[in-house]
Amino acid sequence: MTRPQQTISEKTIERLSVYRRYLKELQKQGKERVYSHELSKLVSGTPAQVRRDLMPVGGNGCSSKGYEVNLLIEEIAKLLDCNDKQNIALIGAGNLGRALLGYLSGSRDNYDIVALFDNDPEKYGRVICGKRCYCIDQLAEKIKEYKITTAILAVPGEAAEATAEILIGTGIKAILNFAPKHITTSSTVFIETLDITKALEKAIYFSRKNT
Amino acid sequence: MTRPQQTISEKTIERLSVYRRYLKELQKQGKERVYSHELSKLVSGTPAQVRRDLMPVGGNGCSSKGYEVNLLIEEIAKLLDCNDKQNIALIGAGNLGRALLGYLSGSRDNYDIVALFDNDPEKYGRVICGKRCYCIDQLAEKIKEYKITTAILAVPGEAAEATAEILIGTGIKAILNFAPKHITTSSTVFIETLDITKALEKAIYFSRKNT
DNA sequence: CTAAAGTTGTGAAATCTTGCACAGCGTGAT
DNA sequence: ATCACGCTGTGCAAGATTTCACAACTTTAG
Missing domain, CATH: 1.10.10.10 (Winged helix-like DNA-binding domain superfamily/Winged helix DNA-binding domain)
Incomplete structure (x- = not known):
């Protein structure tokens, strides 16, 4: 069966x-x-x-x-999960990125954020919330090293598409995108966008419709 | 027509x-x-x-x-928008709440986060990211004062339901919920949940399915 | 003026998603 | 041992959403 x-x-x-x-x-x-x-x-x-x-x-x-x-x-x-603990990368160590890191760290037994990336020299090279922050340039290298298959994208909207392109180039398989920007790709990478302003505008709309 | x-x-x-x-x-x-x-x-x-x-x-x-x-x-x-600028409340001034505040502040011409709420005495009474933070106890009062119709809920999962109850009691019309907890209500309040871990687990799942 | 190309608005088909309703089964009461 | 009850698994219908496909229209070219 x-x-x-x-x-x-x-x-x-x-x-x-x-x-x-x-x-x-x-x-x-x-x-x-x-x-x-x-x-x-x-x-x-x-x-x-x-x-x-x-x-x-x-x-x-x-x-x-x-x-x-x-x-x-x-x-x-x-x-x-396929009984596999997945290694996750978080791209963008700004306010939202750090909040997500805090939010998603902790005792998860099916995934783990193992590396952080940012293009700001103030940030990379340091350890933030217990995770090492690398320069974006090292994306490909580190993603291979850690066998990362899924990335969380928490960069500003302007940078989202370019960064996604890089990610896709590294052979990553799925992206969870927080930038207010739809990402189009011809590859088979799975992209899920959590669009906060979209959700808020929707809530605002229905705040008036619900009697 | x-x-x-x-x-x-x-x-x-x-x-x-x-x-x-x-x-x-x-x-x-x-x-x-x-x-x-x-x-x-x-x-x-x-x-x-x-x-x-x-x-x-x-x-x-x-x-x-x-x-x-x-x-x-x-x-x-x-x-x-109905040509109306909506006043929004943000409940929860933790990491995620503050990140959302930074993210959603700025030049929006259709909505504006006008008040912050938290139950931590370290936080309320102060001004955070340019917004006054009130004690949760003042929710009803301030929501009336500012004519707030929509609230963003960024409290820990354990507190989500109770806080949502309070919000609904104040007569609010819509809630954008970031807590990993589905909120049930018999009222007509519109509730939209942005469940981050759900989205991440989904991405992880499809990271393996997409050849 | 006529024709060709390209776009909108929309009925109708196709697809995706949810809900109904009932057969089949295990449990506990009589 | 039998029966009533309540739950699961699922065929099928209903509903929601997306896509197709084409008439009507506007512009441009000849």
Whole structure:
């Protein structure tokens, strides 16, 4: 009974990440089992959606007892992390970059920011928040050295595209972009943009629409 | 010829925000007209999608000459901002909060972060990045005083739900949440969550899938 | 004046995503 | 041992979003 391995939608992947985070909380609390209707509240979804999301991770749900927390965490990890701790690079050690570093450092067991990059001589060469900061020029070299596959881009908008180009050139596989700039590429690199001003303008718009 | 005013999808609102940002750049460059296929590149979309997005803002496109940049900016502003400068509150003056403050301050002509809140006595009472920081206890009072309708929530995950409750109680209309925690509410408040770890885990997942 | 090229606005098809509804199963009560 | 209950897995329908494709229009060239 091999897993079908049909492609899983981005939205499902996102929700799996959210489910897992919550499952780990449950694990700490010592809860052993969980129902789809409990998980569904985490994402404002329906129980059916949760069950569907969980299908590709292997049907380990049990009728009338729900899902086993420990097992589910393991299975989601298998899918999301491949049991591999990923090395991440953070490009840009400005305000946002340093905040992200603080935010994402700590006890993550599936990824780790291992290197920082900036083009400001004031910053590179130093250790910031416990991580070594390198000059942008060393990107290719260090990304190979640390076997980094994913980068977080926290540079000013003007620099985003050029920096992304460099990153893509190093053979990186995914970029999480915080610059308010859509990055286009012909390569297969996965690029996810978290556009803060876009999100804020959207919130502002709906602040007026919601009666 | 009144505007139909049918509800516009969230995704369209997001893209309108992106279009506008780019249009403003074009405006600075002195470009007067723009085609749908130029805008479509900004969001990895198709020209047809852009034209559809622009329908609710009033069909000011002109065959074979495209859209008038200045007019389009104006019309999008009418829809997105209602020609009103919105006052925003930022809750949480930690690393992320301060970074967001720096990032969002500056010359925005449609919104302005007018007040900061934190529950740490080290922080409230002071001026941080040019903005006065108040104690969380003063939320309701100040939100009324400044006529704030939208809040940015940048508090730790554990505090997110309780703080959101307070915010909703003050009659705020929209929340942009950065805490890694989905916020559920029975009210009509619009809540948009920018979940950084979710986005990162998604990027990590696709870093392995994209050949 | 006519034709060609290029663009908008939009009905209709296609695709993607979600929700419904029910068969099937394990559990606990009687 | 049987039955009622509640949950999972999933076919199918409904809904949302995107893309296609083409009529209508404007400009430019001949």
